[in-house]
Amino acid sequence: MSSKPANAGRVRSSLSALEPIDASAFGRPSHPVFIWASLILVWLISLLPWRLWEPAPDLLLLVIAFWSLNEPRRVGMFTAFCFGLIMDVHDAGFLGEQALLYTLVAFGAACLTRRLQRFSPLAQPIHMLPIMVGAEIIVRVMHAWLAGQCAGWAWIGSVLLTVALWPLAEILLHLPKRGQDEIDSGAA
Amino acid sequence: MQEQGTIRLFKRGPTAEFRLLVLAFVALAMMVVDSRWTVLEPARQVISIGLYPFQRLMMAPRDAFETFNEWVDAASLASTEKEALQRQRIELAQLATHAAQLAEENQQLRRLLSVGEMAPQSSVAVEVLYEPPNAFTHHLVFNKGSSDGIAPGMPVIDEGGVVGQVVRVTPFTSEAALLTDEKVSIPVQVLRNGLRLIAFGGNVAGKVEGRYLTAEADIVPGATLITRGLGGVFPAGLPVAVVEGIIHDTATGFAVAVGTPLSHPERYRHFLVLRVDTSTQPSYEELTGSASNE
Numbered sequence: 478m479s480s481k482p483a484n485a486g487r488v489r490s491s492l493s494a495l496e497p498i499d500a501s502a503f504g505r506p507s508h509p510v511f512i513w514a515s516l517i518l519v520w521l522i523s524l525l526p527w528r529l530w531e532p533a534p535d536l537l538l539l540v541i542a543f544w545s546l547n548e549p550r551r552v553g554m555f556t557a558f559c560f561g562l563i564m565d566v567h568d569a570g571f572l573g574e575q576a577l578l579y580t581l582v583a584f585g586a587a588c589l590t591r592r593l594q595r596f597s598p599l600a601q602p603i604h605m606l607p608i609m610v611g612a613e614i615i616v617r618v619m620h621a622w623l624a625g626q627c628a629g630w631a632w633i634g635s636v637l638l639t640v641a642l643w644p645l646a647e648i649l650l651h652l653p654k655r656g657q658d659e660i661d662s663g664a665a
Numbered sequence: 666m667q668e669q670g671t672i673r674l675f676k677r678g679p680t681a682e683f684r685l686l687v688l689a690f691v692a693l694a695m696m697v698v699d700s701r702w703t704v705l706e707p708a709r710q711v712i713s714i715g716l717y718p719f720q721r722l723m724m725a726p727r728d729a730f731e732t733f734n735e736w737v738d739a740a741s742l743a744s745t746e747k748e749a750l751q752r753q754r755i756e757l758a759q760l761a762t763h764a765a766q767l768a769e770e771n772q773q774l775r776r777l778l779s780v781g782e783m784a785p786q787s788s789v790a791v792e793v794l795y796e797p798p799n800a801f802t803h804h805l806v807f808n809k810g811s812s813d814g815i816a817p818g819m820p821v822i823d824e825g826g827v828v829g830q831v832v833r834v835t836p837f838t839s840e841a842a843l844l845t846d847e848k849v850s851i852p853v854q855v856l857r858n859g860l861r862l863i864a865f866g867g868n869v870a871g872k873v874e875g876r877y878l879t880a881e882a883d884i885v886p887g888a889t890l891i892t893r894g895l896g897g898v899f900p901a902g903l904p905v906a907v908v909e910g911i912i913h914d915t916a917t918g919f920a921v922a923v924g925t926p927l928s929h930p931e932r933y934r935h936f937l938v939l940r941v942d943t944s945t946q947p948s949y950e951e952l953t954g955s956a957s958n959e
Contacts, residue, residue, distance in 0.1 A: 524716075524723045528798040554681070558688045566712040567720070569797035569804050569833070569840055572705050573695030580692060584685045619693065623700040626801055626847075 505661075507654050512544055512551050515650055520560060524567060532634030537564065539639050541579055542605060543646045545586035546593055557583035571623065574616055581612035602643035609636045706833075713835040720794065786900055787940045789813050791821075794838060803843040803866070805829070805930060807938070815839045818898055818943040821936050825928040826904030827851065827892060828936055839938070844905065844926045845871050853905050854893040855884055861893060864905055867923065873906045875922035884922050886910050898941060904928075 519540045527533060537560060544552035561576030568575070585608030593601050613636055617628045699705045735742070791807035809815060811834045821828040821841045829843040842849045847866040853875070854861045860883055862875040878884065888908045894901025906924035913920045
């Protein structure tokens with residue numbers, strides 16, 4: 478009993494380092510099958526040659542960022558890293574380049590997940606823009622350093638387009654969830 | 666003592682920051698290693714083999730459409746091609762007899778001089794699978810790889826001349842750097858007077874450059890550059906480019922000949938990979954290593 482105050486202090490300090498088991502928002506999560514199906518579909522679409530157009534939006538990055546924000550327990554940095562690595566091989570670039578980009582964006586999205594779930598789908602992309610630009614700049618600078626050639630600024634257009642498609646992603650990727658919610662509210 | 670007995674109410678995995686640090690470090694390490702050495706080539710091959718069926722799957726509609734298109738157009742295509750070929754045959758008939766005569770004479774002279782006879786080149790016809798969306802390189806990925814005998818270093822040609830060089834091979838695909846890629850350099854000579862120079866992928870998109878020409882170098886716009894066969898990778902006599910202009914750089918004192926490639930990698934889908942003996946050639950590691958160290 479005499480050692481109680483000391484113990485309490487230790488418990489309090491270790492409490493701050495703990496994470497609750499269930500940290501998900503108070504809402505219905507999207508179905509994991511739908512999440513993975515959407516990721517794989519967008520990945521397959523990204524294998525098509527439309528990305529040759531330089532300011533083409535990076536749809537895969539958009540969907541990964543979207544799910545890291547909305548379902549951080551299903552899609553995280555490791556998934557982003559793996560998809561990035563596959564795209565590196567497809568694009569014949571340096572291994573790890575897009576893996577780094579996707580990982581950084583997924584981390585940024587996961588950090589903002591609490592905050593951004595209170596914002597509308599139109600305000601969310603405004604928060605995501607600096608994350609994507611920052612991640613791109615890190616990757617571009619690394620590339621410029623390793624390959625000795627500067628990327629130019631065409632990628633800014635790509636990032637802007639990617640972010641601009643966010644509301645569309647919100648509509649499409651939350652479509653099944655919204656349908657479920659409406660059924661529930663109708664039943665209530 | 667107390668902590669061991671408590672129920673685990675909280676999940677204690679590595680924190681997000683820690684995971685980010687690990688993954689970012691791995692990605693950065695891979696970038697650095699991949700840009701300098703070829704240690705990661707096996708990993709790339711494994712991913713590439715796994716990726717190949719999906720690439721083919723996604724390209725299937727395009728391929729099907731093109732097959733259908735060709736099938737529909739077959740009759741008209743055949744007749745126009747036949748006309749063109751007939752015209753070409755008449756034009757070539759005279760040249761062919763002349764060439765045969767020269768070849769015979771050449772063979773005889775070579776025998777007289779006891780110069781080794783040129784071995785005929787075996788080749789593989791390849792088709793473009795896709796063009797990697799990469800702003801920094803001019804590469805093409807073909808639908809055949811090491812299982813068809815393609816190896817890094819082999820030249821790629823079309824009917825116009827040299828297209829590029831194979832730089833990376835997986836069992837089912839191969840990746841070629843085009844002439845205009847800045848990492849490709851080919852020993853060439855001017856067809857008219859045999860002036861030797863090296864054609865580099867240009868700073869200007871879609872051009873090749875012959876650098877470090879002295880002021881008195883005898884090269885004029887309109888000159889054709891052909892491979893000179895030194896180095897052993899590119900067989901001698903393949904057309905490479907036509908010189909468009911000579912730029913005199915007063916800063917360095919050298920002139921640069923800018924040329925347009927004679928091949929058209931952007932127009933066609935079928936190319937020929939020449940199966941030259943690459944066993945004595947520098948490996949891709951040395952090729953790119955030397956290029957990236959420049």
